[in-house]
Amino acid sequence: MIGVAVLGSTGSIGVSTLDVIARHADRYRVVALTANGNHQRLLEQLRQFRPAYAVMADENAASRLDAAVRAEGLDTEVLAGADALERVAELDEVDQVMAAIVGAAGLGSALAAARAGKRVLLANKESLVVAGHLFMEAVAAGGAELLPIDSEHNAIFQCMPTGFRDGLAASGVTRILLTASGGPFRAWPIEKLARVTPAQACAHPNWDMGRKISVDSATMMNKGLELIEACWLFGTDPEHIQVVIHPQSVVHSMVEYADGSVLAQLGNPDMRTPIAHAMAWPERMDSGVGSLNLFDIARLDFEAPDLARFPCLRLAGEAMRAGGTAPAILNAANEIAVQAFLDERLPFVAIAATIEKTLSALPVEPVETLGQLMETDRRARAIAEQFITARV
Ligand code: NAD
Ligand code: MG
Numbered sequence: 001m002i003g004v005a006v007l008g009s010t011g012s013i014g015v016s017t018l019d020v021i022a023r024h025a026d027r028y029r030v031v032a033l034t035a036n037g038n039h040q041r042l043l044e045q046l047r048q049f050r051p052a053y054a055v056m057a058d059e060n061a062a063s064r065l066d067a068a069v070r071a072e073g074l075d076t077e078v079l080a081g082a083d084a085l086e087r088v089a090e091l092d093e094v095d096q097v098m099a100a101i102v103g104a105a106g107l108g109s110a111l112a113a114a115r116a117g118k119r120v121l122l123a124n125k126e127s128l129v130v131a132g133h134l135f136m137e138a139v140a141a142g143g144a145e146l147l148p149i150d151s152e153h154n155a156i157f158q159c160m161p162t163g164f165r166d167g168l169a170a171s172g173v174t175r176i177l178l179t180a181s182g183g184p185f186r187a188w189p190i191e192k193l194a195r196v197t198p199a200q201a202c203a204h205p206n207w208d209m210g211r212k213i214s215v216d217s218a219t220m221m222n223k224g225l226e227l228i229e230a231c232w233l234f235g236t237d238p239e240h241i242q243v244v245i246h247p248q249s250v251v252h253s254m255v256e257y258a259d260g261s262v263l264a265q266l267g268n269p270d271m272r273t274p275i276a277h278a279m280a281w282p283e284r285m286d287s288g289v290g291s292l293n294l295f296d297i298a299r300l301d302f303e304a305p306d307l308a309r310f311p312c313l314r315l316a317g318e319a320m321r322a323g324g325t326a327p328a329i330l331n332a333a334n335e336i337a338v339q340a341f342l343d344e345r346l347p348f349v350a351i352a353a354t355i356e357k358t359l360s361a362l363p364v365e366p367v368e369t370l371g372q373l374m375e376t377d378r379r380a381r382a383i384a385e386q387f388i389t390a391r392v
Contacts, residue, residue: 008100032088039065086112132232147278154274155252155265177254196348206249224316332380333358
């Protein structure tokens with residue numbers, strides 16, 4: 001039996017992961033489940049999957065969950081706090097760690113899984129954006145297997161030659177074509193973007209996702225974060241990655257080779273495909289996703305991204321080129337701005353402006369330690385918050 005810890009099990013990716021696991025109960029055993037504050041949702045999952053451990057980031061929620069677990073006589077140990085997230089990621093009986101916490105809050109536990117040499121199923125792209133260099137070092141030092149869950153990166157991984165880690169040029173790869181749906185506002189008149197509501201931004205045309213990544217898709221910061229994620233995962237730079245708008249989200253990304261071949265991975269837009277792929281790799285298993293009906297889809301469109309409409313995509317490329325602490329600043333400012341937009345304290349179009357101002361306000365330094373990145377993250381959040389407060 002393969003032991004799995006699902007970090008962020010109550011979220012969109014977490015729930016899809018448990019759906020895949022439930023289809024293969026003969027092969028996978030859930031060892032730990034974790035959530036932020038929704039103890040009711042986690043309790044339901046404990047009843048179904050009976051893990052040895054449950055972690056709630058919030059201490060009060062953990063106490064409530066512990067009381068409920070005892071009252072029901074469930075055999076799960078309830079732990080609380082960020083340290084406990086790292087502890088369950090390192091457990092001997094855990095072989096695979098699904099890193100599906102949203103935001104920089106997922107970095108510590110994903111790093112712990114990498115250091116402990118686990119198969120890391122990485123959904124939390126923010127880990128690579130904030131600490132790409134340190135994260136890849138931890139994977140190498142720990143002897144971990146890093147498998148991308150983000151659908152585009154999983155697609156790219158599937159289209160890569162086996163020796164890609166020796167360098168893309170050496171293995172005949174010339175370019176990565178990173179596809180993007182363009183989000184709900186791809187074809188809206190630009191002047192209407194000023195009045196966008198959180199509900200409109202979260203209504204993604206093709207994917208059903210958590211609120212933060214849904215807003216990131218609407219601003220296209222999601223593609224910006226994914227550009228940075230791809231640079232670290234595949235050892236390349238933004239010059240070798242072309243973002244391609246593809247509104248149908250059927251081609252999940254492509255890899256171009258020196259001989260002119262372009263390999264693509266296609267499928268229905270359902271995260272259970274990359275999840276099942278990464279869990280079973282190098283084998284294949286059923287994910288519950290239906291077969292692709294190309295006659296219904298009928299056509300696939302491709303267009304160039306519009307950087308004037310989507311300044312976040314430009315900002316992410318600039319941050320990756322600047323290097324050092326710049327992507328960590330970008331990520332922190334984005335998390336604060338997106339939350340302020342969701343709380344209706346910041347207009348949609350001011351998200352990019354808040355990030356740009358935060359990037360200009362802080363010096364970019366070479367990355368030496370995790371502590372330095374945490375401090376950069378904290379300062380960038382405080383500055384972004386100041387810009388948002390100063391607007392009103
Ligand atoms: P979500 O908001 O639906 O779920 C987030 C999970 O993290 C929940 O279980 C929540 O309880 C937990 N969490 C939130 N804050 C926490 C904190 N401070 N400490 C501990 N736990 C915390 O998000 P999601 O859509 O499932 O996305 C999760 C990650 O996967 C993100 O990094 C996202 O970018 C990435 N991702 C998601 C999708 C998708 O289809 N949803 C696709 C690709 C990548
Ligand atoms: Mg993606």
